[in-house]
Amino acid sequence: MVPDRRYGVTAREAGLVACHRCELVSEKDLQRCPRCNARLRSRKPQSLQRVWAWWIAGFLAYIPANLYPMLTTRQLGRESADTIIGGVIVLIEYGSVGIALIIFVASVVVPMSKFLVIALLALSIMRPSRLSQKARIHLHEVIEFVGRWSMVDVFVVALLAALVQLGAAAEVNPGPAAICFALSVAFTMLSAQAFDPRLIWDTLPAKSKMEKQA
Amino acid sequence: MTLLACPACDLLHEVPDLAPGRRARCRRCDTVIVSGQRVSLDRTLAMAVAVTVLIFFALFFPFLSISELGLSNSATLIEIALVFMSGWTAPLTIAVALTIVGIPFLRAAILVYALGPIRFGYPIPDKAAQAFRLSQALRPWAMAEIFFLGSAVALVKIIDLAHVGFGAAFWAFCAATLIIAFERNTTDSAAIWSLIDDME
Known part of the structure; x- marks a missing residue:
C-alpha cells in the first residue's frame, strides 16, 4: 500500500484518530473519546x-x-x-x-x-x-x-x-x-x-x- | 483554527472559524467537514421542546379516520403500530412505534436534557455528551418524515373509496415533522459538540 500524500496526511498517518461519532481528533493511543466516550477506532473494525x-x-x-x-x-x-x-x-x-x-x-x-x-x-x-x-x-x-x-x-x-x-x-x-x-x-x-x-x-x-x- | 479529519476519507485539515453560512469541504473528496452554523441555543431548545410536546400529544388523538356507508373507523398512531401485532409480523409493531414516534421523541428529549441546563445557567448534566452521541447514532432510524410520505400515499389510495377525516394527531405530527426537518437543516452537530465541550 502506497500512501497518497498529494493532499496532505490523514489522521491515521499523523498518529491521530478522529472519533467516528463526534469527530474530535485525539492521540491514537486513547481507548475512548475524551468528549463523547465512544470507543476510538481509526477504521471501522x-x-x-x-x-x-x-x-x-x-x-x-x-x-x-x-x-x-x-x-x-x-x-x-x-x-x-x-x-x-x-x-x-x-x-x-x-x-x-x-x-x-x-x-x-x-x-x-x-x-x-x-x-x-x-x-x-x-x-x-x-x-x-x-x-x-x-x-x-x-x-x-x-x-x-x-x-x-x-x-x-x-x-x-x-x-x-x-x-x-x-x-x-x-x-x-x-x-x-x-x-x-x-x-x-x-x-x-x-x-x-x-x-x-x-x-x-x-x-x-x-x-x-x-x-x-x- | 481547529484540527479536524474528513469523516469520509480521514484527511487532516486545519479548519479556520467559518462565517455563518459558509461550509468547509475536504480538499481531497469534497465531503462537507463543517458548516459554519452558529447554534442558537434558544431556537434549538424551543424546537426540541415543541417536538416533544407535539409528539406526546399526537399519541392520544386520532390520526386519521374514515367513514363509508354508515361505517366508520379511526386510528391513533399507537393503533397504527399495533396492526402488526397478530401473527409473525409482531416485531414490526415495536419497530414501527420506535421509528415513527419513539426515536424522534427521544432525540428531541435528549436535546432538551443536554442543552436545557446550559440555557438556564445550570451545570451541564454528566451524561450530556453520551446522550447526544446516542442521539446522533439514532439519527438514521428516526423516520417521522418517511411515515409522513407514507400517510400521503395511503391517503391517495383511500380517498376515492371512503370519506377521510384528519384528526388532531395528524396536524400535531405534521407540525412536528416540519420542525424536525427544519432543525436538521439548521443545526450543525459540530456546533452543539463545541457547546458541550465549552461547558464541561
Whole structure:
C-alpha cells in the first residue's frame, strides 16, 4: 500500500484518530473519546466482513418480501392479496401512476440499487476499481441518505390496515412480506453503515496507466 | 483554527472559524467537514421542546379516520403500530412505534436534557455528551418524515373509496415533522459538540 500524500496526511498517518461519532481528533493511543466516550477506532473494525454479512441477510430477506403478499384486502366477501409488484400494478390500473411510481421507486428501484452499489463499493476495496475515489464516496453518501426512504411502503401498509377495518364492507390486513421487507431495509441500512469510506482512500488510485506502460 | 479529519476519507485539515453560512469541504473528496452554523441555543431548545410536546400529544388523538356507508373507523398512531401485532409480523409493531414516534421523541428529549441546563445557567448534566452521541447514532432510524410520505400515499389510495377525516394527531405530527426537518437543516452537530465541550 502506497500512501497518497498529494493532499496532505490523514489522521491515521499523523498518529491521530478522529472519533467516528463526534469527530474530535485525539492521540491514537486513547481507548475512548475524551468528549463523547465512544470507543476510538481509526477504521471501522472488520468493515468489509460486516458489510457482506448484512448485505447477505438483507438480500435473503428481500426474496420473501417480494414473493409473499404485502397486504390482503377483503371487500364485500372477495379477498385479494397483493405483493409489492402486484400493488404497483393495481395502482397503475386505477390510474394513480404517480403513487405507483413512488412505491415502485421506494420498494424496487432503491433496494435493488442499494444491493448493487454496496456490493460495488465493497468489491472496489478488494480489487482495483474503474470508478474514481470521489465517485465512490458520493455513491456511499447517496446510498446512506436514500436507503431509509424504502420504509415508506411498510408505513403505507400500517396506515391502510389500521384505517380500513370496516367489518364486512372492507378490511385490509398486513401480510408476511411487510416484516421481510422491513428487515431487508434495516439490514441493508446496517450494511451501508458498516462500510468505512476511509478504506477507499487508504490506497492510491488504480495505476492502470503506469501498469500499461510497464 | 481547529484540527479536524474528513469523516469520509480521514484527511487532516486545519479548519479556520467559518462565517455563518459558509461550509468547509475536504480538499481531497469534497465531503462537507463543517458548516459554519452558529447554534442558537434558544431556537434549538424551543424546537426540541415543541417536538416533544407535539409528539406526546399526537399519541392520544386520532390520526386519521374514515367513514363509508354508515361505517366508520379511526386510528391513533399507537393503533397504527399495533396492526402488526397478530401473527409473525409482531416485531414490526415495536419497530414501527420506535421509528415513527419513539426515536424522534427521544432525540428531541435528549436535546432538551443536554442543552436545557446550559440555557438556564445550570451545570451541564454528566451524561450530556453520551446522550447526544446516542442521539446522533439514532439519527438514521428516526423516520417521522418517511411515515409522513407514507400517510400521503395511503391517503391517495383511500380517498376515492371512503370519506377521510384528519384528526388532531395528524396536524400535531405534521407540525412536528416540519420542525424536525427544519432543525436538521439548521443545526450543525459540530456546533452543539463545541457547546458541550465549552461547558464541561
